[in-house]
Amino acid sequence: MLARADRGRLAGLLAPAYLWLTAAVFLPLSAMLWFAFLTDVPFGGREASLTLDNFARALTNPTYRILLGKSLELGLIVTALCALIGFPCALVLAKAIRGRAREALFLLVILPFWSNSLVRIFSWAIVLRGNGVLDSAVNWISPWPVDVNLMFSQSAIVIGLVHSYLPYMILTCYLALQGIDDALIEAARSLGAGPLRILWRLLIPLAAPGLIAGAVLIFVPVVGSFMEPRILGGRVGTYFGTVIEDQFIAVFNWPLGAALSFCLLAVVLVILAIAAPVLRRAA
Amino acid sequence: MTLRIAGRLWLALVLFFLYAPILAMAAMSFNASPFYQLPFTFSTEWYVKLAGNAEILAASWQSVWIAVVVTVIATVLGTAASLAFFRYKFPGKRLLQALLFPPIAIPWLITGTAMLIFFFAIGIPRGAPAVIVGHVALAVPYVIVVVSARLAGFDPLLEEAARSLGATQWTITRRVTLPFLAPGVIAGGLFAFAVSFDQFVVSYFLAEPGDMTLPVLIYTAIRKGFTPEINAISTIIIVVSMLVMLLAARGFRFGGDR
Numbered sequence: 001m002l003a004r005a006d007r008g009r010l011a012g013l014l015a016p017a018y019l020w021l022t023a024a025v026f027l028p029l030s031a032m033l034w035f036a037f038l039t040d041v042p043f044g045g046r047e048a049s050l051t052l053d054n055f056a057r058a059l060t061n062p063t064y065r066i067l068l069g070k071s072l073e074l075g076l077i078v079t080a081l082c083a084l085i086g087f088p089c090a091l092v093l094a095k096a097i098r099g100r101a102r103e104a105l106f107l108l109v110i111l112p113f114w115s116n117s118l119v120r121i122f123s124w125a126i127v128l129r130g131n132g133v134l135d136s137a138v139n140w141i142s143p144w145p146v147d148v149n150l151m152f153s154q155s156a157i158v159i160g161l162v163h164s165y166l167p168y169m170i171l172t173c174y175l176a177l178q179g180i181d182d183a184l185i186e187a188a189r190s191l192g193a194g195p196l197r198i199l200w201r202l203l204i205p206l207a208a209p210g211l212i213a214g215a216v217l218i219f220v221p222v223v224g225s226f227m228e229p230r231i232l233g234g235r236v237g238t239y240f241g242t243v244i245e246d247q248f249i250a251v252f253n254w255p256l257g258a259a260l261s262f263c264l265l266a267v268v269l270v271i272l273a274i275a276a277p278v279l280r281r282a283a
Numbered sequence: 284m285t286l287r288i289a290g291r292l293w294l295a296l297v298l299f300f301l302y303a304p305i306l307a308m309a310a311m312s313f314n315a316s317p318f319y320q321l322p323f324t325f326s327t328e329w330y331v332k333l334a335g336n337a338e339i340l341a342a343s344w345q346s347v348w349i350a351v352v353v354t355v356i357a358t359v360l361g362t363a364a365s366l367a368f369f370r371y372k373f374p375g376k377r378l379l380q381a382l383l384f385p386p387i388a389i390p391w392l393i394t395g396t397a398m399l400i401f402f403f404a405i406g407i408p409r410g411a412p413a414v415i416v417g418h419v420a421l422a423v424p425y426v427i428v429v430v431s432a433r434l435a436g437f438d439p440l441l442e443e444a445a446r447s448l449g450a451t452q453w454t455i456t457r458r459v460t461l462p463f464l465a466p467g468v469i470a471g472g473l474f475a476f477a478v479s480f481d482q483f484v485v486s487y488f489l490a491e492p493g494d495m496t497l498p499v500l501i502y503t504a505i506r507k508g509f510t511p512e513i514n515a516i517s518t519i520i521i522v523v524s525m526l527v528m529l530l531a532a533r534g535f536r537f538g539g540d541r
Binding site for chain 2: 012
């Protein structure tokens with residue numbers, strides 16, 4: 001138990017940060033749940049009464065169900081691609097490159113992740129559109145004219161999202177792989193294990209927490225993405241996230257938007273709860 | 284040996300994938316053609332146009348001053364909380380630390396819309412104050428994580444020694460703890476700046492349509508049909524945010540081995 005003076009100091013140090021988080025994150029999330037049960041916004045002199053209609057609409061309307069499925073599928077595709085591309089990359093960084101070169105390369109991989117995500121998605125719009133950079137490059141090499149226009153397709157959305165979240169997977173896998181003792185790999189090799197066997201039976205199982213942490217940290221935001229599908233998907237870019245955006249920005253049906261947002265939050269919380277033990281070990 | 288070469292090649296390809304679009308975007312901001320047409324003709328026309336674009340300048344200023352305010356508030360709040368976690372053992376500590384996770388892990392779309400609803404309901408309309416309140420909440424957990432990482436290397440005996448020599452708690456904090464913490468605090472502050480300066484989603488829901496931050500303005504411009512001016516400002520943004528992170532990396536190693 002703390003002395004009284006210490007208790008005062010502790011409260012003084014912690015209270016500002018946590019009161020702020022409560023007012024700006026936890027209370028809003030609670031308010032959103034409350035809103036989801038209302039018929040209308042309860043301000044501006046409008047009458048609002050309690051209802052289950054918003055949740056009923058969010059859960060039974062086939063459009064929303066299909067879109068949620070589409071968003072989950074997008075999350076799976078992007079996560080799988082990030083794992084396939086990122087794991088080997090992390091392996092090379094952690095086990096094949098040493099010293100200053102590794103430090104520099106690692107920073108180079110992580111740097112884009114910490115730069116502006118909207119601008120990076122915009123840069124893909126410049127590359128992918130018809131007459132864009134990719135189109136010109138391919139036509140410059142190819143002896144016959146090829147029409148390359150990936151813009152406004154699901155491929156464009158997937159490329160943009162993989163670009164956005166790949167560094168996450170490399171980071172978590174790198175940290176996990178770095179923790180593996182090189183002597184273990186040496187031992188496996190001297191016992192006659194080939195590279196594939198070492199990968200399957202040693203590296204992947206031991207680095208699993210990193211892979212899972214990366215997968216969760218990618219899957220969750222991708223399921224809730226709306227800016228990337230909007231910019232790179234155009235008309236095919238309707239997902240669960242863009243429907244929520246519409247309720248708040250275009251249609252102004254806030255209670256329905258709150259109900260949809262809350263359904264998404266429920267999905268996210270279930271995923272985080274399942275992964276929590278692994279994430280704690282990986283941290 | 285072939286495996287080694289293949290590995291390095293793979294890494295090189297991934298780096299190409301990560302940087303090529305950004306470099307292409309930057310190159311196009313120096314291309315004279317307003318329709319992004321090749322061949323490439325060097326021109327600084329779009330940067331000159333940028334300097335005369337009142338809307339973009341206003342949004343840039345808005346983004347910068349908001350990020351500075353957010354940095355100051357989030358760094359103070361986050362550093363104080365990290366000190367509390369470092370110095371004291373108390374019931375509920377693990378729960379409080381776990382509560383830092385939701386603001387980072389919950390998609391910003393959900394947090395942003397929830398903030399919009401709540402702030403509106405309690406009478407904070409869309410605008411700069413709402414944006415600042417939201418950004419600080421997103422940045423504080425990052426500051427706590429970064430500063431705590433630095434504190435992990437701090438010897439509590441130093442504080443103990445100062446206390447036994449008669450220093451008050453405030454003197455200890457000011458003369459012993461904070462000087463040691465400085466690199467961590469600066470790195471945490473740079474993270475906070477980056478979180479705010481690059482934040483699009485939460486700003487999008489909280490900013491006033493007539494008084495946008497830079498990312499919100501860019502998003503609106505992209506959807507309306509853009510010109511290389513947007514490339515120019517985007518190039519500036521990405522250079523600024525990469526520089527900020529490079530500086531932060533000096534004070535805080537991303538789990539590298541040292």
